[in-house]
Amino acid sequence: MSLKPSRRSFLRRATILAGGAFSAQSIFNQTYGSVFDDLAAKYSGIAPADLAYDEDYWSVIQQGYTASSAPVLNLNNGGVSPSPLVVQQAVERYGQLSNQGPSYYMWKILDQGREPLREKLALLGGADPEEIAINRNATEALNSIIFGLDLNRGDEVIGCYFDYGNMMHAWHQRAKREGIVYKQLSFDFPIEDDDMIVQAYREAITEKTKIIHVTHVINWIGQIMPVKKICQMAHERGIEVIVDGAHSFGLLDFKIPELEGDYFGTSLHKYLSAPIGSGMLWIKKEKISKVWPLLSNGDPQSGNIRKFESIGTRSFPIEQGIGEALNFHNAIGAKRKEERVRYLKNYWAEKALEIPGVKLHASLKAPYSCAIAGVSVAGMSPKELENSLMSRFQIHTVAIPYRNLDCVRVSPHIYTSLSDLDRFVKALSILAAENANFDMGGKGA
Numbered sequence: 001m002s003l004k005p006s007r008r009s010f011l012r013r014a015t016i017l018a019g020g021a022f023s024a025q026s027i028f029n030q031t032y033g034s035v036f037d038d039l040a041a042k043y044s045g046i047a048p049a050d051l052a053y054d055e056d057y058w059s060v061i062q063q064g065y066t067a068s069s070a071p072v073l074n075l076n077n078g079g080v081s082p083s084p085l086v087v088q089q090a091v092e093r094y095g096q097l098s099n100q101g102p103s104y105y106m107w108k109i110l111d112q113g114r115e116p117l118r119e120k121l122a123l124l125g126g127a128d129p130e131e132i133a134i135n136r137n138a139t140e141a142l143n144s145i146i147f148g149l150d151l152n153r154g155d156e157v158i159g160c161y162f163d164y165g166n167m168m169h170a171w172h173q174r175a176k177r178e179g180i181v182y183k184q185l186s187f188d189f190p191i192e193d194d195d196m197i198v199q200a201y202r203e204a205i206t207e208k209t210k211i212i213h214v215t216h217v218i219n220w221i222g223q224i225m226p227v228k229k230i231c232q233m234a235h236e237r238g239i240e241v242i243v244d245g246a247h248s249f250g251l252l253d254f255k256i257p258e259l260e261g262d263y264f265g266t267s268l269h270k271y272l273s274a275p276i277g278s279g280m281l282w283i284k285k286e287k288i289s290k291v292w293p294l295l296s297n298g299d300p301q302s303g304n305i306r307k308f309e310s311i312g313t314r315s316f317p318i319e320q321g322i323g324e325a326l327n328f329h330n331a332i333g334a335k336r337k338e339e340r341v342r343y344l345k346n347y348w349a350e351k352a353l354e355i356p357g358v359k360l361h362a363s364l365k366a367p368y369s370c371a372i373a374g375v376s377v378a379g380m381s382p383k384e385l386e387n388s389l390m391s392r393f394q395i396h397t398v399a400i401p402y403r404n405l406d407c408v409r410v411s412p413h414i415y416t417s418l419s420d421l422d423r424f425v426k427a428l429s430i431l432a433a434e435n436a437n438f439d440m441g442g443k444g445a
Contacts, residue, residue, distance in 0.1 A: 020110075020112075020113040020116060020117075020320060020323060021090065021113070021116075021117070021320055021321075021322075021323025021324045021326070021327060022113075022116050022117075022120060022323055022327075026323070026324065026327060027086045027089050027090050027093070027324055028086050028324050028327035028328060028331070029327075031085075031086050031089075032064065032086065032328075032331065035060065036331040039057065039060060040331075043057055048333065048335040048336040048338070048339040048340075049339050051336055051339070051340070052336070052339040052340045052342070052343040053343065055418065058340060058414065058417075059417075061332060061414055061415065062414070062415045062416075062417060064084040064085060064086070064328065064415070065082060065083075065084050065085065065273075065413075065414075065415035066082070066085055066088070067082035067415055068415040068416075068417070071394060072390075072394050072395070072396055073393075073394060073395045073396065073420050073423060073424065074396050074413075075395060075396060075397050075410045075411060075412055075416070075420075075424060076396050076397055076398045076409065076410075076411060077270070077271070077371070077411045077412065077413040077416075078219060078222075078247060078270065078371065078372045078398075078409060078411035079270075079398060079411075080269055080270065080276055081269060081270050081271055081272075081273045081413055082273065082413075082415070083269075083273050083274065083275055083276075083321065083325060084273055084324075084325070084328045086324045086327070086328060087273065087274065087275060087321045087324045087325045087328065088275075088321075089324075090317070090320045090321045090323070090324040091275050091317045091318060091320070091321040092317075093317075093320075094110060094316060094317035094320045094321075095317040097109075097110070097317075098110065098316060098317060106313075106316050110316035110317075110319070110320065111316065113316070113319060113320055113323065114134065114319060115129075116323070117134065117319055117322060117323050117326075118132050118134060120323065120326050121134070121280055121322075121326070124326060124329070124330070124334075125249070125255060125256040125280075125282060126255025126256055126257055126258065127255070127256050127257060127282055128285060130285060130304075130305055131282050131283055131284065131285050131288070131305055132280060132281070132282055132305060133280070133281040133282075133283075133305045133306065133308040133309050134278075134279075134280060134281075134309060134319065134322070135279045135280065135281055135308065135309065135311070136277050136278065136279050136311075137246075137267045137269070137277065137278070137279040138164070138244060138245070138246035138265045138266050138267040138279050139164075139166040139167075139279075140265075140279055140281075140294070141265030141266065141279050141280060141281035142166075142167055142170070142242065142244055142263075142265035142281075143166070143167075143170050143294055144265075144281055144291070144293065144294040144308050145242055145263045145265065145281070145283070145291060146167070146170040146171060146174065146213075146242070147170065147174070147292070147294055148291035148292040148293060148294060149211070149240075149290070149291060149292075150290070150292075151174070151178065151180050151210060151211070152180075153178060153179035153180065154179065154180070154181060154208060155180050155181065155208060155210045155211075156180070156181040156182075156183060156206060156208045156209040156210060156211075157171055157174075157180060157181070157182050157183070157209075157210065157211040157212075157213060158183050158184075158185070158201060158204045158205065158209060158211070158212045158213070159171060159182065159183070159184050159185070159212075159213040159214075160184055160185040160186065160187060160214075160215070161184045161185070161186050161187075161403055162186075162187060162189070162215065162218045162220055162223075162403075163184075163213060163214075163215045163244060164215060164219055164244060164246065167213065167215075167244060168184070171213065181208070183204055185200050185201065185204060186403070186404075187200070187223075188404060189218065189220075189221055189223045189361070189362075189405075190221065190223055190361065190362050190363040190368060190369065191223065191363075191368070192363050192365055192367075192368050194226035194229055194367075197225060197226055197230070198226055198229045198230055198233055201214075201230055201233065201234070202233055205234075205237060205239065209237070209239055210239060210240065211239065211240055211241070211242060212230060212234045212239055212240075212241045212242070213241075213242045213244070214227055214230050214231075214241060214242070214243055214244070214261075215243075215244040215246075215247075216243055216244060216245045216246075216247065216248040216252075216259070217245075217246075217247035217248045217251070217252070217370070217371075217372065218247075219246065219247055219372070219409075220374070220400050220402060220405055220409065221361045221362055221372060221373065221374040221400065221405060221407065221409065222247075222345075222362050222369050222370065222371060222372025222373055222374075222409075222411070223362070223363070223368060223369065224248075224252075224367065224368050224369060224370065227241075227243055227259045227260075227261065228258065228259050228260050231243075231259060231260040231261050231262075232260060235260070240262040240263070240287075241260075241261045241262055241263070242261065242262065242263045242264075242265075243259055243261035243263065243264045243265075244265060244266075245264050245265065245266040246265070246266050246267045246270060247270055247271070247371075247372065248266070249266035249267075249268070249270075249271070249272065249280070250266075250268065250270065250271040250272025250273070250274075250329060250334075250337075251270070251271035251337070251338060251341060251370060251371055252334075252338050252370060253334040253335040253337075253338045256282050257284075262283075262284050262287055263281075263282070263283050263284070263287070263291075264281070264282040264283075265279065265280070265281050265282070266279060266280050267279045268280055268322055268325070271337075271341070271371065271413065272322075272325050272326070272329055273325050273328065273329070273413075274318075274321060274322040274325035274326075275315075275317075275318045275321035275322065275325070277315065277318060278318050278319075278321070278322050281305075281308055283305065285303070288302075288303045288304070288305055288307075289301055289302060289303040293307045293308050293310060294308070295310055295311055295312075296310065297310045298310075332414070337414060338370060340414055341370055341371045341412065341413065341414060342366060342369075342370045342371070344371075344412040344413075344414075344416055344418075344421060345362075345369065345370065345371055345372070345373055345410075345411075345412060346364055347418060347421055348410070348412070348421040348424055348425055349362065349364060349373050349375075350364065351421075351425045352375055352425055352428055355425075355428055355429050355432050356432060356436060357377055357378040357379070357432040357433075357435060357436050358375060358376070358377055358378075358428055358432050359375065359376045359377075359378070359407075360373060360374070360375055361373065361374030361375065361376065361405060361407045362374055371411050371412065371413070372409060372410070372411045373409075373410055373411075374400060374405060374407030374408065374409055374410070375407055375408060375410055375428065376406055376407040376408070377428065377431050377432050377435060378432070378435060378436070379435035379436070380431065380435055381399075381401065381406070382399035382400055382401045382406055382407055382408050383399045383401065385397075385399070385408050385431065386398060386399040386408050388431055389408070389424075389427055389431075392427070393423070393424075393427040395423070395424055395427055397409060397410055410424070
């Protein structure tokens with residue numbers, strides 16, 4: 001008997017698959033539907049802040065990530081987060097389907113999944129689906145806005161030196177090419193005073209200021225910026241605000257319109273754990289028509305958010321994977337996720353503070369920090385610390401030798417266990433002790 005599927009059975013299977021991540025046949029429903037139903041019943045009524053400490057609950061979540069058992073401990077989830085297994089399976093499954101006949105399965109079947117995905121992303125973000133465009137990352141989303149807004153020579157844009165590098169590069173390019181004025185503020189983070197930050201932006205404003213660019217969660221060391229207060233202050237002066245939400249969407253429990261910004265961009269492959277190379281753009285509906293798309297479109301001044309999706313052939317399997325990531329995220333709950341990741345950050349950070357020679361570069365207070373923190377060891381450069389953690393302890397972090405920051409960035413995720421963080425703290429203790437001995441003339445003994 002031939003094991004090769006018949007044309008009829010394959011087409012029937014393709015039709016089921018095309019139901020997508022939001023159908024009863026989703027990979028998440030097939031794999032975890034009953035598991036999460038049982039969790040929901042067992043932990044109903046428990047406050048997210050209390051559930052953050054329940055290792056039995058989170059051990060189930062951890063098992064959904066293949067990264068939870070990887071030999072290398074990944075503490076750079078602020079760069080790119082690994083996806084749960086169901087997301088990986090979705091990308092693989094729909095990739096295989098596409099390759100049975102790419103132009104047919106991609107454009108005729110899988111393309112039908114984009115509008116349901118737009119609706120689910122909008123629901124998570126508390127936005128109108130007609131304000132949501134799906135793209136590849138925060139850089140693409142925010143560059144669409146930065147290069148899409150009409151500005152004249154001499155118009156001013158205010159940002160800060162701790163915005164993401166690609167965003168700063170984009171503004172510098174506009175300044176160099178078109179003569180706009182790009183002003184950047186400097187801060188000594190961590191800061192536990194919203195008014196101090198807002199006042200810095202306020203004092204930088206002149207009659208020529210048109211745009212403020214603000215990062216919701218500073219990628220370098222995790223400072224949560226008072227975005228809503230900055231937006232309110234800016235709008236009182238007729239200034240628009242672009243919000244970089246690369247590190248906040250899928251991590252913090254908020255709705256995009258509540259920030260009161262005009263434009264918002266994010267990467268979905270960070271704390272939402274969507275496939276690598278996925279992002280989202282939000283523009284307030286009445287402002288869509290004034291923003292030119294980054295890539296050409298037949299009607300570039302239309303009010304249709306889809307004009308920002310004219311990128312040619314794109315990855316439909318990745319879009320299906322985003323849907324499965326949303327299923328996984330929503331089954332946990334945004335507030336539960338935020339509280340757990342903040343607890344993990346504080347768990348290791350509080351222990352690290354007790355180690356002589358170790359310095360923390362982040363706040364421990366909830367309004368100012370969640371997942372990301374910087375840490376340094378006396379006597380070691382950031383790169384030396386990063387390399388030692390990896391080569392000796394198989395712990396992946398990233399060095400931040402930037403301006404007045406000299407640290408490594410540490411960012412756990414919901415699949416990170418307490419034993420993982422104990423391993424990291426032990427490594428810090430060993431390195432701090434060795435360098436203390438070296439400084440005292442012990443030559444590392």
